[in-house]
Amino acid sequence: MFKGFKNFVMRGDIVAVAVGLIIALALSTLIKAFADFVINPIIARFQGGHSMGLGWQLGRAGNKNTYLDLGSFLSAAVYFLIFMAVVYFLIVIPYKHVQARRGVVVFGEPGPLKTCPACLSEDLPAAAVKCLHCGSDQPPAAPAGSTAPAGR
Numbered sequence: 001m002f003k004g005f006k007n008f009v010m011r012g013d014i015v016a017v018a019v020g021l022i023i024a025l026a027l028s029t030l031i032k033a034f035a036d037f038v039i040n041p042i043i044a045r046f047q048g049g050h051s052m053g054l055g056w057q058l059g060r061a062g063n064k065n066t067y068l069d070l071g072s073f074l075s076a077a078v079y080f081l082i083f084m085a086v087v088y089f090l091i092v093i094p095y096k097h098v099q100a101r102r103g104v105v106v107f108g109e110p111g112p113l114k115t116c117p118a119c120l121s122e123d124l125p126a127a128a129v130k131c132l133h134c135g136s137d138q139p140p141a142a143p144a145g146s147t148a149p150a151g152r
Contacts (some may be wrong), residue, residue, distance in 0.1 A: 020091060027086050035079035043071040114138070 059066030092107065099106045112126040118136040128138050 023091065024087060027090075028083060031079055031083045031086065034082070035075045039075045039078050040071060043074055 055067055055069040055071060057063070057067050096107055113122065114124050114126050114128070115122045116124055116131040116134065116136065116138065119131060119134040121131060121133045124131060124138065129140075130136070131138060
């Protein structure tokens with residue numbers, strides 16, 4: 001039982017995912033601090049010095065529970081964009097290059113799709129012989145060099 005578990009945990013893809021999550025967590029903390037201590041004060045400054053931040057007070061003045069804080073939302077959006085850019089440029093692109101050297105294509109463009117004539121699902125791979133959604137038989141895919149009109 002433990003040998004099977006050890007083999008599962010020590011697979012290369014599981015270890016790579018674990019390392020990626022640890023790196024993402026560390027980057028997340030760093031980027032959150034940037035958003036909280038650099039972006040938030042800049043956004044709050046646009047509202048002026050007498051308010052709690054960029055937003056509107058919906059209830060009694062000074063009550064943080066009824067304050068609609070758009071500054072925090074904008075800060076979270078900036079945090080998300082920065083975090084996704086960092087993950088893409090520091091994790092995804094290098095991973096694609098390493099896998100390409102090994103001859104493995106990752107994060108590639110999806111293949112051509114077709115529409116099921118029975119249920120009109122538009123996400124079927126062009127080579128599919130059965131529909132993923134309704135199970136109906138699909139017409140054979142047109143040859144690669146064919147110029148026959150599609151959808152008639």
